[in-house]
Amino acid sequence: MSIGITISDVSMSFETPTGTKDVLRNVSYSVTPGLFVAIVGPSGVGKTTLLRILTGLTKPTGGTVQVRGSAIEGPPDGLAVVLQDYTRSLMPWLTVEKNISLPLRKKRIAKSELSARVRESLAEVGLEGTEKSYPWQLSGGMQQRVAIARALATRPDLLIMDEPFASVDAQTRFDLEDLVLKVRKDFGITTLMVTHDIDEAVYLSDEVVVLYGKPAGVREVVSVDINFPRSQIETRNDPRFAELRTHVYSLVRGLSEPTEVV
């Protein structure tokens, strides 16, 4: 079951030799269960910091993140992640199969069920038959597919992705974007994704959260009112797509005023 996630007044500051550096100030936003949300903003604005707070890896210096009605103290149950650096987030000493089943070890799942899940997840991402390969024997795009399969195999309620397609080539990127749309259609998992690619944010999401400022806050939540299913050719040629991407782009660049503040 998909779950929501509520960010209330989250602030983050770091102690540096030159003094306190405020990165985030009073970030508030509530993710509706089942939605796909992209977080965008200029480089260095604190997107990844916010994402780390949402995964429970970093404690915010102020505010709370709530999942299922209570503030998180660490990685929440039902969370799965896909990180940018797949070469480091997949364990190189484990085969694809073992990588995918690693997070399932704790869940007391029968052996037959385990291999069935591995197979299903690999089929979902279109990587049938790679069970016995090592991740580093696969291309970058395939490795990221393995990371997505690993996330899906845990049957997550919440999926968090940090720049998942930043390290692959453009063609692979389009393929992976469409894979993510398919996963969304098949499972409807609440998904939060950080990206620096505005087209990608608009193409994939229901809502785009724009972070802006130093320290950063939510500048605007842009609702993407383009119907699913979306396609690389038609959606990207939709006039509404162009409008939205221009709007998000000017927000990220600090060129336009927010139209609605949430």
Add this chain to the structure above:
Amino acid sequence: MIMTWWRRILIVLIGAWIPVTIIYAWWTLSAESANPYFPPLSLILERFTELWFSQEFVVTVFPSLRNFILGYALACLIGIVLGTLIGGSRTGIKYAEPIIDFVRSIPAVATVPIFIVIFGLDIAMRVASITVAATMPILIATIQGVRSADVVQVETARVFHLSKSQQLWRVRLPGALPLIFSGLQLGLQIAFIVTIASEFLGSGFGIGSFTLIATESFLILDAWTGVILMGLLGYLINVVFDIVERFTLRWYYGQKKIV
């Protein structure tokens, strides 16, 4: 295909020419030797086949090999398990570091007399000396490797809800294996040295003891065959180690080849 076949032979030839030259030089230069301490190589080899292609081989080599394998296996087990536990805990390292730094500063062979006092001239003494000496580099490498685990790997394990102990044994430890193997290699050499050295004291068994007794009895030919046998054994042990390493770290070498 034929190219690689030829290349392989070429590589073996390139690797072999120095040892072959040395053996040839030794053979010819020692051929007319009348010096009792440097007998002709031909005589040494003759004695070698006589001695070691017989029952004597098992009787002499078995105790050494047994002590070595027992001592080294214990060292691997203790070094890796203890090292992982220490490296995985922030306070563990603070308590362990001074002790480790002290023990590892003691020359490996110097502990033998202490273990004679504790265990007498028993197998236990020899195995204990080997273990203590060989554990140190393994322990240190494991602690370092586990501590310097890849942050992304550990955090990935964390967000996927692996328990602390799973993070340690299933992520940090395997990630540390390339470093641990350099400790294992160092420990291997030390274990072999201490195996032989421990037999120099109060022992009637083993290849170290055999060689020492031969020297003291002016059986110079026998002593030379002992030295050569030790060399061959050491070489063989290294070959086995390399095979084990290549197999265990095949993911590491495979990954390096591609990147």
